[in-house]
Amino acid sequence: MNNWILTHLWLVPAVPLAASLLILSLSNSRRRAAAGLAIIGQVTALILAVVAFLPTLETPGFRAVQNFAWFTFGDQVLRVGWVLDPLAAAMLVMIALVGLCIFVFSVGYMSDDKNFVRFFAYLSFFSGAMLGVVIANSLLLLFVFWELVGLASYLLIGFWIHKPSAAAAAKKAFIVTRIGDMGFFLGILWLYHTAGTLLFYDDGHGCLESAGLIGLGASATFIALLIFCGAVGKSGQFPLHVWLPDAMEGPTPVSALIHAATMVAAGVFLVARVYPLFSLGAIDGVTPSLTVVVWIGVTTALMAALIAIAQADIKRILAYSTVSQLGLMMVSLGVGGVAAGIMHLLAHGFFKALLFLGAGSVIHGCQHEQDIRKMGGLRRLMPVTFVTYAVGMLSLSGLPLFFSGAWTKEEILHATARWPGSPWPHYLMLAGVVLTALYMTRQMIYIFFGNRRSGSEHAHESPRVMIRPLIVLAVCTIGLSVVLTPAWPWLHEYLRGDRPHFEIARLIQPILFVSLALVAAGIGFGAFMYRNLGEVDPLARAQPALFRFLQNKMWLDELYAWTVVAFSRVAARLSDWMDRHFWDGLVRGFGGLGHLFGIFSAGFDERGINPLVDETTIGARGFGRLLSGRHSGRIQTYLGAVAVGMLALLLLYAWLT
Amino acid sequence: MTPTLQLFLIVSAALFCIGLLAALSRRHAIFILIGIEMMLAAANLNFIAFWRFTPQAEQATGVMVAIFSIAIAAAEAAVGLAMVIAIYRHYRTTNVDQLDQLKG
Numbered sequence: 001m002n003n004w005i006l007t008h009l010w011l012v013p014a015v016p017l018a019a020s021l022l023i024l025s026l027s028n029s030r031r032r033a034a035a036g037l038a039i040i041g042q043v044t045a046l047i048l049a050v051v052a053f054l055p056t057l058e059t060p061g062f063r064a065v066q067n068f069a070w071f072t073f074g075d076q077v078l079r080v081g082w083v084l085d086p087l088a089a090a091m092l093v094m095i096a097l098v099g100l101c102i103f104v105f106s107v108g109y110m111s112d113d114k115n116f117v118r119f120f121a122y123l124s125f126f127s128g129a130m131l132g133v134v135i136a137n138s139l140l141l142l143f144v145f146w147e148l149v150g151l152a153s154y155l156l157i158g159f160w161i162h163k164p165s166a167a168a169a170a171k172k173a174f175i176v177t178r179i180g181d182m183g184f185f186l187g188i189l190w191l192y193h194t195a196g197t198l199l200f201y202d203d204g205h206g207c208l209e210s211a212g213l214i215g216l217g218a219s220a221t222f223i224a225l226l227i228f229c230g231a232v233g234k235s236g237q238f239p240l241h242v243w244l245p246d247a248m249e250g251p252t253p254v255s256a257l258i259h260a261a262t263m264v265a266a267g268v269f270l271v272a273r274v275y276p277l278f279s280l281g282a283i284d285g286v287t288p289s290l291t292v293v294v295w296i297g298v299t300t301a302l303m304a305a306l307i308a309i310a311q312a313d314i315k316r317i318l319a320y321s322t323v324s325q326l327g328l329m330m331v332s333l334g335v336g337g338v339a340a341g342i343m344h345l346l347a348h349g350f351f352k353a354l355l356f357l358g359a360g361s362v363i364h365g366c367q368h369e370q371d372i373r374k375m376g377g378l379r380r381l382m383p384v385t386f387v388t389y390a391v392g393m394l395s396l397s398g399l400p401l402f403f404s405g406a407w408t409k410e411e412i413l414h415a416t417a418r419w420p421g422s423p424w425p426h427y428l429m430l431a432g433v434v435l436t437a438l439y440m441t442r443q444m445i446y447i448f449f450g451n452r453r454s455g456s457e458h459a460h461e462s463p464r465v466m467i468r469p470l471i472v473l474a475v476c477t478i479g480l481s482v483v484l485t486p487a488w489p490w491l492h493e494y495l496r497g498d499r500p501h502f503e504i505a506r507l508i509q510p511i512l513f514v515s516l517a518l519v520a521a522g523i524g525f526g527a528f529m530y531r532n533l534g535e536v537d538p539l540a541r542a543q544p545a546l547f548r549f550l551q552n553k554m555w556l557d558e559l560y561a562w563t564v565v566a567f568s569r570v571a572a573r574l575s576d577w578m579d580r581h582f583w584d585g586l587v588r589g590f591g592g593l594g595h596l597f598g599i600f601s602a603g604f605d606e607r608g609i610n611p612l613v614d615e616t617t618i619g620a621r622g623f624g625r626l627l628s629g630r631h632s633g634r635i636q637t638y639l640g641a642v643a644v645g646m647l648a649l650l651l652l653y654a655w656l657t
Numbered sequence: 658m659t660p661t662l663q664l665f666l667i668v669s670a671a672l673f674c675i676g677l678l679a680a681l682s683r684r685h686a687i688f689i690l691i692g693i694e695m696m697l698a699a700a701n702l703n704f705i706a707f708w709r710f711t712p713q714a715e716q717a718t719g720v721m722v723a724i725f726s727i728a729i730a731a732a733e734a735a736v737g738l739a740m741v742i743a744i745y746r747h748y749r750t751t752n753v754d755q756l757d758q759l760k761g
Contacts (some may be wrong), residue, residue, distance in 0.1 A: 074717045633757030636689070640681050 005052045006064045009082045009135050012048045012092060013145070016041045016128035023121035031116045035107050038120040042103050042127060046096035049089070049131075056089040061497025065137055065201045083137035083201055086495050087272060087342060091134045091265070094346045097476070098261040098353045099127040101469035105357050106253040108466035109364055113251075119159060123257065126152035130262035134269065139188050139198040139207070142273070146184075146230070146266060150177050153263050157250040169249040176243040180233020187226030191277075194219050200273065208276045220280040224289040227274055228296075235267025235326045238300040242557055244323055248315040252360030255315055259322040260353035268329045268345050272338055285336045286421045294334030298425050301327030305435035309442065310550035314359050314372050317443050321396060321436065322352060328412060328432065331425055337415025339495040344408035346491070347480055351395040351405055354473035358389035361462040361470065362447060372446040379448040382461045386448050388474040393444055395477050397437040397523065400516050404477055407484035409433065411492065413511055430518060437522025438529075445530045665706035673699035686741045686751040690734065697730045 019041025023034045056062040067081030103123060110119050129152050132145035158170025192198055194216055195207040202209070207216075216223070231237070236244035244264070248255055258264060271278065271293065278289045304323035311317045325348050332341035363370055365382055379386045395403035400410070413433075416426040461467070483490040486509060493500040549555070676695030683689055701723045708719020745751050 073720060074715065635753050635756070636681055643677055643681070 005048065006055070006084060007066060009052060009066065009084055012045050012052065012096075012135060013128045013130075013132035015044045015048065016124040016131065020121045020124035020128060023117060023124060026117050028115070028117050034117040034120045035103075038124045039100070039103050039107075041124050042096065042100045045127070045131060046093070046100055049092035049096040052084055053089045053093050056084065056086050057494075060494070060499050062086065063201065065203075067137065067199060067202060078140070079138065079197075079199055079202075080141040081137040081199060081202075082135040082141075084135065086497065087269075088134050090342070090346060090491070090495065091269060092131060094349045095127065095130055095134065095261045095265075098349050098473070099123075099130075099257065101473050102253050102256050102261070102353060102357065103127075105256075105360065105466050105469040106251075108463050109253055109360050110251060115159070119156075119251070122152060122155045122159070123253070126156060126257060126262055130266065133266050137200050137206075139191065139200070139274070142270070143184065143188060146234070146270075147181070149263055149266055150174060150181070150234075153177075153247070153258055156254040156258070157247045159250055159254065163249065166249040169243075169246040173243040173247050176240050177233040180229045180231070180240050182229070183226045184230025184233075187223050187229070190219065190226065191216075191223050194223070208274065213276055213280050216277070216280060220277055221287065221289050224274070224277045224280075225292060227277065228271065228289065228293060231267035231270045231330075232296065233267070234270070235264050235330070236300075236323045237267070237296050237327060237330060238303060239556075241300060241304065241323050242560065245316050245319040248313065248319050252315065252356060252363060255319070256353045256356030256360065259319065259356060260349045264322060264326055265345055265349065268326060268333065268341065271330070271333050272342055275333070275338055278333075279336075284420050286419075290334045290336070291421055292334075294331055294419070294421065294425055297327045297330030297332075297334055298428050299327070300324070301331065301432050302428055302435070303327075305432050305439065307550050308439040309435065310547050312373050312551075313370050314362065314375075314443065314447065315356070315370060317372070317439060318352070318355055318359060321355075321439065322348075324432065324436065325352070325396070328409070328429065331429060332412040332415055335415050335419035335421070335425065337412055339492045340408065340411035340415050342495055343484060343491050344405075344412055347395070347404040347408045347477070347484065350473055350480060351392045351403075351477045354388060354392040354470060354477055355396065357466070357470055357473065358385055358392060361385045361466055362389075364462050364466065365460050372443060374453050375447045376450045377448070377452040384461060384467050385470065388470040389448070390444065391474040391477055393440045397440050397519050398433055398515055399519050399523075400512055402478055402481060404480040404484055406515065406519075407481050407486070410486075410509075410511055410515055411484075411489075413515065417511070430514070433515060433518045434522040434525075437519045438526045441523045441526025442530050445527070662706055662710045665702060665709075669699045669702040669706065672696075672702065684752050684754055686744065686753055686756075687738070689753060690737045690741070693737075694730060694734060697726065697733075701726055 016038075019037050023037050026034055026037075055064070063083065063085040065081060065083050067079050070078045070080045072078070103120075106119065106123065110116055113119060126149065129145050129148035133142055133149060136142035136145055154170050154174040157173050158167050160166045161170075188198065191207060196215075197205060197207055199206045200208045204210070207213070213220070233240045244259075247258055250258070278293065279285075279287060281287060282290070301324045304320045304327060308317050308320035308324065311320060325344070329341045329344050329348070332338075332344060362375065362378060362382065362385060365378070365385070366375060369375065391403070395405035398406040398409040400406045413426065413429060416429050419425060482488075484492070488500055488502045490500045552558070673696050676692045676697075676699060679692030679695065680689050681692075683692065704719050704723045704726070708722075711719075741751055744756065748756060750756070
């Protein structure tokens with residue numbers, strides 16, 4: 001059984017992809033069949049993922065690789081393959097499980113959408129593509145799935161294509177991530193040029209194994225940074241984060257899928273996967289490329305947390321919180337805490353999916369109202385949503401002891417404290433913890449406490465098909481912390497390829513109290529600041545300029561519009577002008593010459609040739625009239641005639657030989 | 658099942674027929690373009706298949722032709738789509754049955 005899954009690991013992504021194709025062939029009214037197929041596909045993927053997870057438990061640092069030649073090009077053999085190691089196995093299970101919850105939730109959430117069938121086809125496609133990213137053992141194969149993830153996100157963000165804002169957001173997501181992918185692709189080419197292989201692991205010859213790494217030398221820094229460009233785009237890091245909040249235009253389950261299990265996780269996963277490239281030639285755990293990762297992460301984490309404080313759209317707040325948490329993960333990877341970063345990615349997958357689905361439930365209950373200023377008092381009306389949302393919120397804020405997010409965040413803070421590069425990332429991340437608690441408290445108070453406002457008057461609890469995934473995710477969020485605590489850091493050691501040891505004394509550490517104090521400070525300050533909500537946001541009352549600055553997302557979109565977008569617009573204008581005036585002028589000049597020549601020859605024609613031709617013309621006209629009857633102007637008739645003629649010629653040829 | 662030349666030719670012939678059927682029967686200009694692209698893809702598949710089963714498969718001749726043909730197909734698709742957009746702007750339709758002003 002165990003051997004079977006190693007050679008058939010490709011089935012994990014293949015099943016949802018096949019389900020997606022099957023659903024696409026269904027007609028628009030086969031709703032039950034579509035949802036059923038998608039969920040069966042996802043359940044199968046989950047079972048396969050768990051089966052693949054089992055062998056990695058037996059031996060620490062397990063790694064099984066299956067490579068094969070894809071195609072031969074001249075004397076170059078291009079090989080691809082898949083790999084099963086703790087990193088891949090843990091990600092597989094998380095993606096499949098979170099994806100399944102989101103699929104089930106979507107059955108309720110999208111129940112009155114007329115493109116229900118297409119939606120499930122895209123969801124399956126998205127999940128399959130992401131599972132493919134995780135098991136790829138070749139940077140090329142990873143890139144293929146990476147782009148499929150990008151395509152799926154484009155289709156889903158723009159799912160409500162009739163809304164111009166959704167169409168624009170889909171395009172923005174695609175183009176902005178494409179800017180990062182450009183760098184990623186250059187990195188792949190460079191790596192292939194210097195290392196001669198794109199396989200990660202290949203019995204000591206792969207590009208991540210010692211023999212392959214030695215050949216890279218100094219170029220490893222540049223290759224790593226180029227690959228990081230791709231991760232910046234996909235994971236919404238500064239300065240390419242602008243697409244992520246706009247991606248909220250998609251249906252809420254899509255936001256959950258993008259922000260929790262797929263898409264944005266791909267960037268962090270990529271950095272973790274090619275980590276040996278980043279850490280090559282490290283002095284004391286610091287390399288130039290890792291330092292870049294740290295500072296990009298720090299900038300992203302703080303900027304997004306600040307912006308989140310001033311947003312009013314329930315999903316946008318969560319979007320900025322995702323950006324901020326991804327920054328935190330990048331910091332963790334950069335300072336050397338790879339296992340901590342991936343742990344946070346896994347835990348974040350669960351609680352962020354929980355928060356987004358909770359937000360979806362709130363939006364569904366409030367008749368598609370998304371402005372938190374119009375909600376309020378939902379605590380009594382939507383009790384299950386409230387409790388599960390609170391679990392997600394406390395886990396995101398990092399309240400110690402019971403919530404998985406707290407333990408992983410603590411691990412990251414540990415890693416930053418140990419970084420010899422600079423003490424600042426540690427302090428700034430501590431500030432980030434306070435900010436996170438603050439904006440989540442603000443959101444909770446606005447949505448669930450206080451009096452009902454216009455949007456929440458007719459609110460009601462969501463149907464069971466939507467509530468159950470919330471409960472499953474909430475249980476996972478709390479239950480996951482069992483394997484995360486420092487007393488028994490099972491997941492941490494599993495990812496690092498060690499065996500865990502149980503030691504209760506390690507549970508209590510100074511950082512635990514520090515983060516408890518910080519989270520309490522954030523929540524307390526938030527509760528104090530937002531205790532009585534008026535028409536105007538309390539922060540806007542106290543600091544109007546600052547609030548406006550944050551509310552407008554630090555004017556980064558405007559900055560891009562004035563620089564990058566304006567530049568490409570000017571370039572487009574310029575080439576248009578070149579086309580119209582320069583090249584057209586050239587063409588017209590030649591045309592003029594021809595015209596001149598034509599006048600001369602016309603004179604000759606009129607006198608010399610015309611009389612002769614006239615006679616011929618009369619005959620030709622009669623023949624032409626005969627033929628013009630055949631000309632219906634319908635292009636397909638012509639094409640059919642071509643096809644029949646071709647067939648006739650073929651038959652003639654066959655007869656002659 | 659070992660892949661044989663015949664197998665590839667059958668697939669390619671099937672692809673060509675599907676493409677031809679699409680080009681002949683669809684009324685939407687973009688679907689006709691898609692049909693044409695499928696026929697081109699079938700031709701490319703033939704190139705690759707014949708190349709792969711020649712004794713001198715080390716020289717990448719067949720792939721080269723196919724890559725050129727893909728590049729040309731991309732250019733053709735760009736021109737075709739631009740024409741469809743232009744036609745749509747002018748006539749407000751992409752139904753080829755209504756675009757019969759070239760009739761004799």
